[in-house]
Amino acid sequence: MFRASRTTLGRLPHSVARGLCALALAAPLSLAIPSGMAKAADRASSVPWWRGAVIYEIYPRSFQDSNGDGVGDLNGIRSRLGYLQRLGIDAIWITPIYPSPEVDFGYDISDYDAVDPLYGTLGDLEGLISAAKRHHIRVLLDMVLNHTSDQHPWFVAAARSRTDPKHDWYVWSDGKPGSGPDAHDGRVPPNNWVSIFGGSAWQWVPAVHQFYYHAFYRQQPDLNWRNPAVRHAMFDAMRFWLDRGVAGFRLDAVPQLFEDARLRDEKALGGVSALGDPILDRARTNDLPEDHALMRRLRRMVDAYPGERVLIGETYLPDVRDLDRWYGGARHDELQLPMDMRFGFHGDHDHLDAAAFRRRIEAAETGLHGSEPLFVFDNHDNPRSIDRYGDGVHDPMINELLGAMLLTTRASALLYYGEEIGMRTTVPAHRADVRDPVGLRGWPKYKGRDGERTPMQWTAGPQAGFSTDPATWLPVAGDYRSVNVQSESADPDSQLSWYRGLLSLRRREPALRTGGLTMLNRADPNVLVYRRGSGRGAVVVAMNCSAQPRRISLRLGSVSSPAVRTLLTNAPDLRDARSARNLLLPPYATWIARVR
Numbered sequence: 001m002f003r004a005s006r007t008t009l010g011r012l013p014h015s016v017a018r019g020l021c022a023l024a025l026a027a028p029l030s031l032a033i034p035s036g037m038a039k040a041a042d043r044a045s046s047v048p049w050w051r052g053a054v055i056y057e058i059y060p061r062s063f064q065d066s067n068g069d070g071v072g073d074l075n076g077i078r079s080r081l082g083y084l085q086r087l088g089i090d091a092i093w094i095t096p097i098y099p100s101p102e103v104d105f106g107y108d109i110s111d112y113d114a115v116d117p118l119y120g121t122l123g124d125l126e127g128l129i130s131a132a133k134r135h136h137i138r139v140l141l142d143m144v145l146n147h148t149s150d151q152h153p154w155f156v157a158a159a160r161s162r163t164d165p166k167h168d169w170y171v172w173s174d175g176k177p178g179s180g181p182d183a184h185d186g187r188v189p190p191n192n193w194v195s196i197f198g199g200s201a202w203q204w205v206p207a208v209h210q211f212y213y214h215a216f217y218r219q220q221p222d223l224n225w226r227n228p229a230v231r232h233a234m235f236d237a238m239r240f241w242l243d244r245g246v247a248g249f250r251l252d253a254v255p256q257l258f259e260d261a262r263l264r265d266e267k268a269l270g271g272v273s274a275l276g277d278p279i280l281d282r283a284r285t286n287d288l289p290e291d292h293a294l295m296r297r298l299r300r301m302v303d304a305y306p307g308e309r310v311l312i313g314e315t316y317l318p319d320v321r322d323l324d325r326w327y328g329g330a331r332h333d334e335l336q337l338p339m340d341m342r343f344g345f346h347g348d349h350d351h352l353d354a355a356a357f358r359r360r361i362e363a364a365e366t367g368l369h370g371s372e373p374l375f376v377f378d379n380h381d382n383p384r385s386i387d388r389y390g391d392g393v394h395d396p397m398i399n400e401l402l403g404a405m406l407l408t409t410r411a412s413a414l415l416y417y418g419e420e421i422g423m424r425t426t427v428p429a430h431r432a433d434v435r436d437p438v439g440l441r442g443w444p445k446y447k448g449r450d451g452e453r454t455p456m457q458w459t460a461g462p463q464a465g466f467s468t469d470p471a472t473w474l475p476v477a478g479d480y481r482s483v484n485v486q487s488e489s490a491d492p493d494s495q496l497s498w499y500r501g502l503l504s505l506r507r508r509e510p511a512l513r514t515g516g517l518t519m520l521n522r523a524d525p526n527v528l529v530y531r532r533g534s535g536r537g538a539v540v541v542a543m544n545c546s547a548q549p550r551r552i553s554l555r556l557g558s559v560s561s562p563a564v565r566t567l568l569t570n571a572p573d574l575r576d577a578r579s580a581r582n583l584l585l586p587p588y589a590t591w592i593a594r595v596r
Contacts (some may be wrong), residue, residue, distance in 0.1 A: 048308045048310075049090065049138070049308055050248075050310040050336060051372050051412065052372070052412055052514075053090035053091055053412050053413075054088065054089045054090050054407070054412070054413050054415060054503065054506070055089070055091045055140070055312070055374075055412065055413070055414050055415070056084060056087075056089040056093070056414075056415045056417065057378075057379060057415065057417060058077060058092050058093065058417050059072075059453055060094055060119055061105065061453070061473055061474075062417070062455045062473075063077055063080065063456050063466075064077060064079060064080050064456065064458070064466060065466055065467035065468070065469065066078075068467060068469050069467075070472040070473050071119075071473045072119075072455070072466070072467075073119045073120050073124075074097065074115070074120035074127075074128050075120055075127075075128075077128060078124075081132055081135045081137060083485065084135065084137060085135040085137060086500075087420065088503035088506070088507060089137065089415065090136075090137065091137060091138040091139070091140055091247060092137060092138075092140065093140040093141075093250045093312070095142045095380060096141075096142045096144060097116060097120075097125065097141070098110075098111060098112060098114060098115065099111040099114050099115070099117075100116055100149060101149055103217055103219045103220070104217055104437070105436075107220070107252060108147075108149035108150075108151075108217065108219055109148055110148070110149040110151045111152070112234075112237035112240070113237060113240045125244070126245070129244065129245045129246065130245075133245075138247035138248075139245075139247060140246060140250055140310070140312065141241055141246050141250075142249070142250050142252055143237075143238060143241075143249040144253070145223070145225075145251060145252065145253075145254065145257055146215060146216075146223065146252065146254075146256050147214065147215065147216060147221055147222045147223060148220070148221065149219060149220065150218070150220070150221055151219075154166050154233075155169075155221050158170050159205050159212070160208075161207070162208050167208070168224060168227050169227055169229065169230050170212050170213075170222065170223060170224050171212060171213035171221075171223075172208070172211065172212050172213075173189070173190040173210060173211050173263060174187065174209070174210055174211075175188055175190050175204075175210070175211050176188060176189075182202075184204040184206070184211075185206075185209065187204075187209075189201075189211050190202070191264065191266070192265045192266055193213070193265075193266060193285060194277040194280060195216060195218070196215055197275070197437070197438045197441070198273075198277060198438065198441045198442065199218075199441075202214075203218045215256050216253075217437065222259070225258055226261070226290075231297070235298070235301055238298075238301070238302075239301075242305050242309060246309075247307065247308075248302065248309040248311055248312065249310075249311060249312065250312040250314065251312065251335070252314050253314055254313045254315065254326075255286050255313075255315060255316075255317070255326075256285060257290075258291050258294075259284065259285045259288075260284035260285065260288070263284075264284055265284075266280035266281055266282055266283065266284050266285070267280065267281045267283065268280055268281075274445045274446035275438070275445075275446060287317070292325060292326075292328075292334060295311075295326070295328075295334040295335060296328065296334055298311065299333055299334055300333075310336050311334075311336055311337070312336070312337045312339065312374065313326055313337070313338040314339060315335075315338040315339050315340075315341065316341045317338075317341065319342075320363040320364060320368065321367060323338055323340060323367075323368065324367055324369060324371070326338035327368060327369065327371040332369070337374040337412055339374050339376050340360075340373050340375055340376065340411075341376060343360050343364070343376060343377070344375065344376050344378070344385060344406075345376070350385075350388035351389065352389055352398065352401070352545035352546070352588070353545065354524065354525060354526055354528040354545040357528050357545070358519055358522070358528055361409055361517070362519060365517055372412055373409075373410070373411035374411060374412045374414060375409060375412070375413055375414070376413075377416075378415070378419050378452075379414070379416055380416070380449065380452060380453055381449055382449075382452060383451060383452055384416075384419070384423060384424060384451075384452050385399070385402055385419070386398065386424060387425045389402060391547065393547075394547065394588045395422075396422060396495060397570060397587070397588035397590075399422050399495060400498045401544075401545070401588055401589075401590050403499050403502055404541060404543060404568075405543060407499075407502045407503065407505075407506050408505070408506070408512055408539070408541045408592065409517060410515070410517040418456055420495065420496055420499035421483055421485060421494070421495050422483055422495035423454070423456075423483060424477060424479060425452050426451050426454050426475070426477040427450070428450055428451070431443045431444070433450075433475075434447065435448075435450050435473070436448030436449045450474055454477045455476050455477075457476065457477065457483055457484040457485070458484055459484050459485070459486040459487075460480065460481040460482075460486065460487055464476045464480035465485075465486070501568050505539075505568055509532075509567070510533070510537060511532040511533030511538050511539040512532050512533075512539055514533075515533025515534070515538065515539070516532070516534070517531070517532055518530060518531045518534075520540070520554055520555075520556070524550075526544065526548075526550050527543065527544050527546075527550050527585060528543045528545055529541065529542045529543075529554060531556060531595075536596060537594065537595065538594070539567070539594050539595070540564065540593050540594075541590070541591075541592050542554075542583070542585060542591045542592075543588075543589075543590045543591075544585035544588055544590075545588070547587045547588070549586050550585050551582065551584050553581045553583070554580035554581065555580075562579070562580060562595050562596070563578055563595075563596040564577065564578060564580050564593040564595055564596060565578070565593060565596055567593055567594055568590075569589070570589055570590055571585060571590070577591070577593065580593070
């Protein structure tokens, strides 16, 4: 249900202030709610909390260090809940905090039922969940279902003997006769599968005279989900956390849980990857029918819990039809929110393209059987969108445009820490500085993922306010003295002020909360325009995706030039716009208005 909050305007930029003042952002909580809004709130109370939610990804190593060891932790996150509440987010997703050798920074789990001392204790996590509830924020954990650490007791036992009960908990093969660099005792891997992190996906274990499969690092052996005992153990691990109040899970690499039972070769597509491996189509190891049967079982288990627990999927899929299957299609019985990676991650086409975004948004509107899209521009595995889409000249405007698109479409939204202040990707300058193992392997063609994981920039002080330890686990980015929460909170023209304005509009404008989405100006190749809702109170959003000024004239409904009120814009000349006709949008400008 829509939750009112008290917001302090402070000093706003002249291009933003009028629109926000019109929304009465500083209105006290005691104001009476008009009857129409009350009825809308009653209807909204039956809507699951995650529908339309803003979810904020936290990489815990990099968010806030509370004990001075240079690494972020759970109590650090807890200390920043006030900031997150004021920002206006609904839930936080915390990447793995379980015990781990940290080969893949937590995605190699050695115990699913505990907290790694690096991040705190189980009590610290329970305290965080309780404190977050008081801030009206839900806590989601990352659950890694595809693989464990090779130091997990399950795998230690499995690798000791073929007769151990845990041996069949992983994917093993005797291989086939052969010779060459991958041969062991006259045997080679059973097929041509390669690891996502480089090299063969098969690792030899002399003690059992077999290879095991690992889709990622060799220290991350894949679980055998065809074994019912694995399913029971992993479901129990999720129940452990659901019983402690987590609101749900982001499921890591879920399309890769099952592999072809016959271990047949993948089709080679030609060429080599940045890691020097042949490029394969991965049809034998990705998005198999068995994955969906498992998701339906998992959904039934999660639905048995009160509080509308949610399942979010890491789903890099090429087509909306593939994405729809992860919802369960018309049955809606699999994931509630598989991530739509087509929206913000699309290969070699990371440039602003109004027509492409129009197609992707409309595909989500029409191709998901009415399911809620989850749009994403940034995460811990990809260079930040301000760098992928930026042109080096208009980057702040482009970042504001991306934020507007993310937060005004009819979708739930995923923000990545620092996105709201314009944090940049800081790629290591030297191989010796790289912490990410895949970056060491791929250097210099691929430098890993350290650049998008640098510490959160809170202040202009030492270590950007992230830690008291000068030796932070990754260096703080060099721009922290100007790009930080403290400085931007005092700057009405900052990225943070813009994002706060967008999030406030999203909470307070009925059309942005519950209105449908209609594309306008459909033939325009440069300006993306859509309307949320209809009639009076509808909100229109226009974004110039080009480096040149563009003029638009909008027809909203049956009126060619309706009266509008500007709500938010980064184009000063449009702050007083009262008509949707003959508007000149500067390069990469965004304009948001309400139909009067």
